[in-house]
Amino acid sequence: MTVTVKFVARQFFKLILLLAAVSVITFILISNTPIDPTQAYIGADMLRVSPEQRAAISEYWGLNDPPVERFLAWGNALVQGDFGTSMIHREPVLDVIADRFKSSLVLMLAAWVLSGLIGFAAGVLAAMKQGTWIDRIIKWYCYGLSSTPTFWAGLLLLILFTVWIPVFPVGLGVPAGVEAAEVTWLDRVRHMILPALTLSIVGISNIALHTREKLVEVLDSEYVLFAKARGEAGFILFRRHGLRNILLPAVTLQFASFSELFGGAVLVEQVFSYPGLGQATVEASTRGDVPLLMGIVLFSTLFVFTGNLLSELVYRWIDPRIREGQSL
Numbered sequence: 001m002t003v004t005v006k007f008v009a010r011q012f013f014k015l016i017l018l019l020a021a022v023s024v025i026t027f028i029l030i031s032n033t034p035i036d037p038t039q040a041y042i043g044a045d046m047l048r049v050s051p052e053q054r055a056a057i058s059e060y061w062g063l064n065d066p067p068v069e070r071f072l073a074w075g076n077a078l079v080q081g082d083f084g085t086s087m088i089h090r091e092p093v094l095d096v097i098a099d100r101f102k103s104s105l106v107l108m109l110a111a112w113v114l115s116g117l118i119g120f121a122a123g124v125l126a127a128m129k130q131g132t133w134i135d136r137i138i139k140w141y142c143y144g145l146s147s148t149p150t151f152w153a154g155l156l157l158l159i160l161f162t163v164w165i166p167v168f169p170v171g172l173g174v175p176a177g178v179e180a181a182e183v184t185w186l187d188r189v190r191h192m193i194l195p196a197l198t199l200s201i202v203g204i205s206n207i208a209l210h211t212r213e214k215l216v217e218v219l220d221s222e223y224v225l226f227a228k229a230r231g232e233a234g235f236i237l238f239r240r241h242g243l244r245n246i247l248l249p250a251v252t253l254q255f256a257s258f259s260e261l262f263g264g265a266v267l268v269e270q271v272f273s274y275p276g277l278g279q280a281t282v283e284a285s286t287r288g289d290v291p292l293l294m295g296i297v298l299f300s301t302l303f304v305f306t307g308n309l310l311s312e313l314v315y316r317w318i319d320p321r322i323r324e325g326q327s328l
Helices: 003-031 037-048 051-060 067-079 093-128 132-144 150-164 185-219 222-229 234-271 278-287 290-318
Strands: none
Touching: 003 067, 003 185, 003 290, 037 051, 051 185, 067 290, 093 185, 093 234, 093 278, 093 290, 132 185, 150 234, 185 222, 222 234, 234 278, 234 290, 278 290
16 A cells, blocks of 8 residues: 555544544534524514424424434434524525535635735745845734734725725625626626625735744754855845745745634624635524534534644645655
């Protein structure tokens, strides 16, 4: 069995164990929340629903069954490929996740690419200009953003670019009152710019600071000093001696940010009323939609795990020396 096959088999086994553990923990937490699923399902019509109707709703959704029995029934259906039906949307959970994830995926990918490219470039520039005013400005910017909550940054951008300078829409994913067939891709992009900027500017600081520190360490090494003595400087020096040494740490941080990206998307989508998976997560948790919430948790776990797996594969592509049981 080759090293690659062993690696893939081990990662698949880890994924199964992770999904099982996340499912159990999530269901336990949901079962012990003070939210009454039946009351949340009925909502504002609570006073107009008779006790008999309330009991029928609870019986229909299986809310009267013991938690262990409900979890085993859900797990049995999941093994057969059935994620259940959303109590809020009255649609299959997979359909709801697929519909919402389309919007979230474009948003997160745009923010992920922007934060990675800008953060890496800012870190390189700060290191190459170490001790100058450029370096200080980049560090101040990163230190400020690293302690800035995502929702607060979103509110600031919302006030700045929709109230003071009305350039972008206030929120939503498409213009209000426009039929779906008439919505253009340009309309969707305009509504996505502010949420994507919010996610990206907060994620820049981490990769920029780490890239700067790593490159400063490389530039202070003996072989770089020898290269400078030979006349190498500027971009040529960075390309020959710095890029490969800082690329792996940058890739590590970039793919590790998948989990932070998904968590930030939940807050950003609430601030901008963006109809993505993050907003569906909040709706499911506050209204006791157990099937939808369990499906989203499993999907987000798979999403983050895939990001970490991709980072491992990129490592091997960038540096063939990396093998199982071997580290740099």
